[in-house]
Amino acid sequence: MARLPDHLLPAAVGKERISKQAVEQHQRRRVLLASTEVFARRGYQSTTVDQIVAAAQIGVGTFYGIFEGKEDCFLRLYDLIVADAEERVATAVDAEAPWRDRVVEALTTLLELAAAQPDSARIVIVEAPRAGRAAEARYAETVSRLAEGLREGRSDAAAGGPTASFEHAAVAGLAWTLHQRLAVGRPLAVRTLLPEMADFLVAPYAGAGTTKR
Amino acid sequence: MRASRYLPPVAKREAQAQESPGLPRLPPGRHGLPRDFVAQNQRDRLAAGIIAAVSEFGYHETTITQIAAAAGVSRRTFYSYFNSKEECFFSTFDQIADHLCEAAREAAAGQRDWPSQLAAKIGAGLEVFSANPRLAGFTLAVPPRAGSDVTAHYRCALDRALGELTEGAPAGTAAQTPSEAVQQSLMGGAASLIVQRLESGEGERIGDLLPDLVELFLTPFVGRADAVRVANAAAA
Numbered sequence: 062m063a064r065l066p067d068h069l070l071p072a073a074v075g076k077e078r079i080s081k082q083a084v085e086q087h088q089r090r091r092v093l094l095a096s097t098e099v100f101a102r103r104g105y106q107s108t109t110v111d112q113i114v115a116a117a118q119i120g121v122g123t124f125y126g127i128f129e130g131k132e133d134c135f136l137r138l139y140d141l142i143v144a145d146a147e148e149r150v151a152t153a154v155d156a157e158a159p160w161r162d163r164v165v166e167a168l169t170t171l172l173e174l175a176a177a178q179p180d181s182a183r184i185v186i187v188e189a190p191r192a193g194r195a196a197e198a199r200y201a202e203t204v205s206r207l208a209e210g211l212r213e214g215r216s217d218a219a220a221g222g223p224t225a226s227f228e229h230a231a232v233a234g235l236a237w238t239l240h241q242r243l244a245v246g247r248p249l250a251v252r253t254l255l256p257e258m259a260d261f262l263v264a265p266y267a268g269a270g271t272t273k274r
Numbered sequence: 275m276r277a278s279r280y281l282p283p284v285a286k287r288e289a290q291a292q293e294s295p296g297l298p299r300l301p302p303g304r305h306g307l308p309r310d311f312v313a314q315n316q317r318d319r320l321a322a323g324i325i326a327a328v329s330e331f332g333y334h335e336t337t338i339t340q341i342a343a344a345a346g347v348s349r350r351t352f353y354s355y356f357n358s359k360e361e362c363f364f365s366t367f368d369q370i371a372d373h374l375c376e377a378a379r380e381a382a383a384g385q386r387d388w389p390s391q392l393a394a395k396i397g398a399g400l401e402v403f404s405a406n407p408r409l410a411g412f413t414l415a416v417p418p419r420a421g422s423d424v425t426a427h428y429r430c431a432l433d434r435a436l437g438e439l440t441e442g443a444p445a446g447t448a449a450q451t452p453s454e455a456v457q458q459s460l461m462g463g464a465a466s467l468i469v470q471r472l473e474s475g476e477g478e479r480i481g482d483l484l485p486d487l488v489e490l491f492l493t494p495f496v497g498r499a500d501a502v503r504v505a506n507a508a509a510a
Contacts (some may be wrong), residue, residue: 191419224486230463270352
């Protein structure tokens, strides 16, 4: 998880007045971090606001002052995790590098992050698809954004690319492979997964002609 | 149904049954059918009932009352077969899985090499799904969105389907045998493509996915060139 914004740090230890907005933002983040474990362990459907409140050590009233309810809390948590992951990918990937290297670098970043923070990965991959329509829609959007990134490989592939449906299948497939492991608490063996999945994602763009049907 | 009033009673009942999501109703009253047959029939109707109810209301929201209503049986009858919604779901899901496996094996029986067998199996599955998009949704779209037990059941089923599809796959010939992770990705990716079609309202056109799925699946096993060749042959 990313560290607190800098403006919060000196204020928290010093004597300067902290703005109401900053306190709220700080509190929101604290509740979201605490709710990660609750949602990941219990699953979205079985999680209650009471459990989140207990984990975050705040009052129910405070919770409802920050969030509209359980779903709102989950959606903001989802957005936070995805934004953090995106930031890490953007930092790790050299925008000037060839497409293949960028894909491998992004995959490395995401797999390592998922392995280091399995609860967060579980929220995105296992829980979001079954946390109601809004969460499902966000998940679908994440998948299609990643597929879009992969699709850039088509302009790179001199000899054409795979079938038009490949990118969606590849991203959804990768997510399913991670789902299988995260759902049962099996650790992600990044060292083995990485070369296998990298090859799965990029190999269809290399040669053998365009598929036209 | 303009002509329905001229139909003889039995045919009329069948026509009504066609409109309802369930299977044809048994004639009411004393029909002298053996008890086993009635049981089988009610079980089948409950299967059709849960498929219809879940596709309309979603898994979490579906109640036993709705399943029974869609099946055209009483709640009491429901409870004489199943203790819970989950149990009814699992039973129906497994019945569909068995049916899919059987259809796949039948289709592959006439093919001589594994790539053509795989294409025939995928084709058979797609045919079952496109003939009944609601059943496809029940099998592929509902479980990942349901509770953890249902999702766990679904994970096992996809692994079983994977075993069925890769049976007889060449071990390390043209290309190397893809890893477990890659094979799972193939399965998950294929399922997701089917669900995507279903949800964009193109359920009847699921069959069009055949060449794409064949190429997707075969590429890691036999290399892209052969995969494209078999996929094109399957599309023809």
